[in-house]
Amino acid sequence: MNFPTTVDPTWQTIHKGQVHAVGVVESKLCPLCGIEHESIDHHFFQCSFSSSIWSKLLLWQGDRRPTMKWQEEIQWAVLNANGKSVKATTYRASIVACAYLIWQDRNTRVTQQKRRSHEQITRLILQEVACTSSLSLKLASIMREQNLYP
Secondary structure, three states, X not given: OOOOOOOOHHHHHHHOOOHHHHOOOOOOEOOOOOOOEOOHHHHHHHOHHHHHHHHHHHHHOXXXXXXXXXXXXXXXXXXXXXXXXXXXXXXXXXXXXXXXXXXXXXXXXXXXXXOOOHHHHHHHHHHHHHHHHHHHHHHXXXXXXXXXXX
16 A cells, blocks of 8 residues: 655645635535534544544554544654554554545545445555554564664
């Protein structure tokens, strides 16, 4: 899976919390749940759709805490997932994949009226993160063997 390396204008608008201001969406309701007004906190991870994905990913990582608002999750990540451990790497890969695929599904719903279930998105994220984590473990092992990594 190829995640974007640059921030496009749409993402910048979302990050500012002005989701509907892009002009593509007439309704201010979240395209994922259709219940609440769309905002960055709602979209990541207060929406029932995205919250179900993130809570499954947290459980998969052995984390039993409830989902938090976007800024709280980012603050938690800064404090708890900034190291080089497998757990920190897995968490960071999970949050990036989760945000990317939820945002992608949101856009697909708006522009093409196609949707994936939260189970499909969760499966895609788990596959990607498992691959990334196992690759990271292999790379770290090789680097240690060659005395390139502490």
